[in-house]
Amino acid sequence: MSKMIQNTVKPVQNKRSYRVREFIVTVLNGTSLGIVITLIPSALVSQLLLLFAGNPVAAKVAFMTTLIQSTLPLVAGFAVGQIFKLSPIDSGSIALAIFVSSGVVTQTKSGMIIGGTGVILNILLVAIIATALVKLTENLFGHLKMLLQPLVVLMIAGGIGLATLDPLRQVQMVIGMTVAYATDLTPIVLGAVLGGVFAFLIVSPLSSVGIAMAINLTGIGSGAANAGIVVASFTLAAMGAQVNPLGGTLAHFIGSPKIQMANMLTKPKLFIPTTIGAMIMGVVATLFGVKGTPASAGFGFSGLIGPLTAFTLSDGSVSAIFSILTTFVVLPVILAFFLKWLFMTRFKLIKPDDLKLTLQ
Template identity: 45%
Template sequence: MYRINQRMTVDLKTLSMAVLNGNSLAIIIALLPASLTTGVIGIIGVNDWTNSISVMTNAAQSILPVLAAFAVAHALRMGTLEAASMGLATFVSSGVLNVTSAGMMIKGTGSILNIMLMSFVSTLIVLGLRNRLGAYKMIVLPTVTLLIGGLIGQATLPSMIWIQNAVGQAVSGATSFTPVLMGLFLGAAFAFLITSPLSSVGIATAISLVGIGSGAANVGIATAALMLAIMGYSVNAMGATLAHVIGSPKIQLANLIRKPILYLPIMFAGGIGGALAAVLKIQGTAFSAGFGFSGLIGPITAWNITPGNDAPIRIVVAYLVVTVLGAVFTAWLFIEKLHLVAPDDLKLLDED
């Protein structure tokens, strides 16, 4: 048992769920601004205003480790000093900070796997020290948490990156399949990845997933995200429901860890979307493959590079017909017919 304050303690399960829920919320907070603005910027074009917006939204994504630490601390009713101390350790361990010959550079979201691990470890450090430092707490806690947590996190970061790269290499084998089978596999695989602690965008970029494979992965993600939104709409607020589609379905991460069987409908829906996207010959780039509907990056990229006079019709069918029918059918199948999942399994915690 770990003490939260003078009157309360938390067991390992409660601590783990706080880490999962906190990270899920932080991912949405950090990624949603870019998701909402990227498509609009692509339509408007590049100018001083859109450049400023891009800088702000990209910076917001790089603050994900700090947001994760604060969200976990808030879930455990910790104070500002403790949350900030956790944020320091999580940030320097995330992979966001890169040291080059020109100095330090902040880029990307870092390794979500390591962010989750270090938000857990830094919480343990703070819980272990908070009532032992007395009058020196303000001076000692941030430094000790940063140094111990940071060193642990930097030691584990290469392993977390290796895991993601290994998964990417396994997924890349599907590109040698026939188009429909490839689409089925990639749609299911990327639907899994987008709802896991791994980075679907990072893996797609690492394996240079392009063409029909990229389009299949993207439509698979879009179908699975819409399916999760439909499954949980009766128990979640409208904003949380929309966040699955325009933000990231990673918002369900805590529920998925608690009930892994939810991955069955996710991969089923993703497989439907991916296979039919391959039939429709929807194309994409390594960058667009891992986004789904988020920021309209997938649909806009497909619109720009999918060849053929009938490409606009095929794209509309893929992103409006295939995703909706695939999502609705999967939700009906797994809830009403198979009874393997229930809407309450998708209920999100209130953000307050």
Template identity: 50%
Template sequence: MEARKLSKKEFGSAILNGNASGIIVALMPAAIVSQLLAAMPQIEIVKTLTMMVTLAQSALPIIAAFAVGTLLKFGTVESASMALATFIASGVVTVHGGQYVISGSGVILNIMLTTFMASIVTIVFHKLLGQLRAVFEPLAVLVVGGGLGLLTLPVMVAIQDAIGAVVDAATQTAPLVMGILLGIIFAVLIVSPLSSVGIATAIGLTGIGAGAANTGIVTASIVLAIMSMKENSWGLFIAHFMGSPKIQMANMLSKPKLFIPVIIASAVAGGVSSVLSMSGTPFSAGFGMSGFIGPITALNESAGSGIGLRVILTFFIVPIAMALIMKYIFIDKLQLVESKDLKLPEV
């Protein structure tokens, strides 16, 4: 167990990246197939698949904590102890009529906070218990780490609800302005060390705000793919939007000027998304084009007529058009950016 040797920055990155990995692993199956399964005849195999992806979402706190433990180089006992504590404090389990009921994916903010607290508790007890840790560490981390998480759970629920309410109210009051802002924010998040999925899920971003956030990510990925296409292989070109534009994170952070065309394009696309009333979910908001989650979710969640055309305009035509315009302005005309600025190592 080597977590105590990590710097504060590395420790924080492990908490954030571990939770992000847990969110992707636990929520991705449902995000991809839940809408399809709901539209299919409810025969036995469809019901079984629905049960599988639904329960996978409730495993989020366990997976997130175990991922954090792995990144912190904890042993199996330590990681599993953290997983128990986080599961208990996640809000996944509620009591109804004296029965314990497992539902939902929990309160993401509290899951992240509990993994942080449980990590520290684990390190402390690992030192204190010595040779007895295999026997007593699971109980100690569960009671102390999980107990602290239970204490913070109501606070995190209130914070999450408040943030979601503010964003929702602002989106309803000034949808164009919020669409532009959310498009920019999530375009920047997707090429930063932070998890766009984690943040969108943590604040419960839904509706038109989620649609604008997702459009910002889609546009960022297509802008970076087209601006770098002369330098990178076709595989890397596709990886920008069918994988994640986060592959450009090192280039973006070392050359901040690259954010300028991304921000401009994503602002326009986010505004268009709001005007066309594209909607989404907390998960689709932070996930971009990968698995076509953004367009498919918008197709299923958005109201109004002409939904197919609106989805095509929002997620394909506008992002591609903005990418071509940004390439012409910043690379061909102003030469402020060079394609080689976005070159990626071949893998």
């Protein structure tokens, strides 16, 4: 009899844990979609606009593409709601709770300042809490839903988010300080470590750009970090090309590989090929003397910020151009397809569906 009870309880527990996992993955997917929608426009045109400095039209485009980056919390909230097929009121409630606790708004004596994309760790946490709260109270308020739902979700989920904002911001700073220790290593080891670390950061809930800026990562350290991100982007794009649309495949390196955040966090084996490739390219970038700045270190190939910054910091010689093209295009593409063959065809550790995007 006890065995029958145990056998009944176990499937129920497994089903419940699966639902929790599915819920978190869906929230991650919605947040990833928000990141892609708000960050890709700037990545696509930022370097191009530098050619039209002083042009009023270019200035307006730069204003628009920069401003929308700060709407990441709002867009992520609506994206989560859309994927869950929630009503506009529910989606809007989630978006508001995430926005107020994301860190994009700073209060001053004279008013409020909007800037940056917020603390993504906190955005994810509040997205999970707000969405769970909306699901629990979806039919609770009846005809008063329009009045009460946004307020309740804002006060509870947004309030929790405001309380966790500073601690999670500190977590990001501590991680940044830990990464900073890598800059004291010998050049070759430095390149391998920074390449691998930033390939991890770019697909995690942490901000690779924020950490690079916080530790003032410059010179060959910045170049190695960018090289690691580039090969991770190409590797993920190549491995998922079979199951993802062309736009989604290109978004990995033209935009951001953070589009794969949900898959990476739920299938840690995907970090194996990206980390191997990133460490190799980190060493290559160091040997070639490819450089970068704190502002370019976390972008990789996105918007051509990494390669163009490396070119700006070089002497402009033919050998420098060769090194930059080899580091940011030739070797990452070759290595990406080799890693795809190694882990998908040879070892069969990874399947195309492991990288399928659910953001279309």
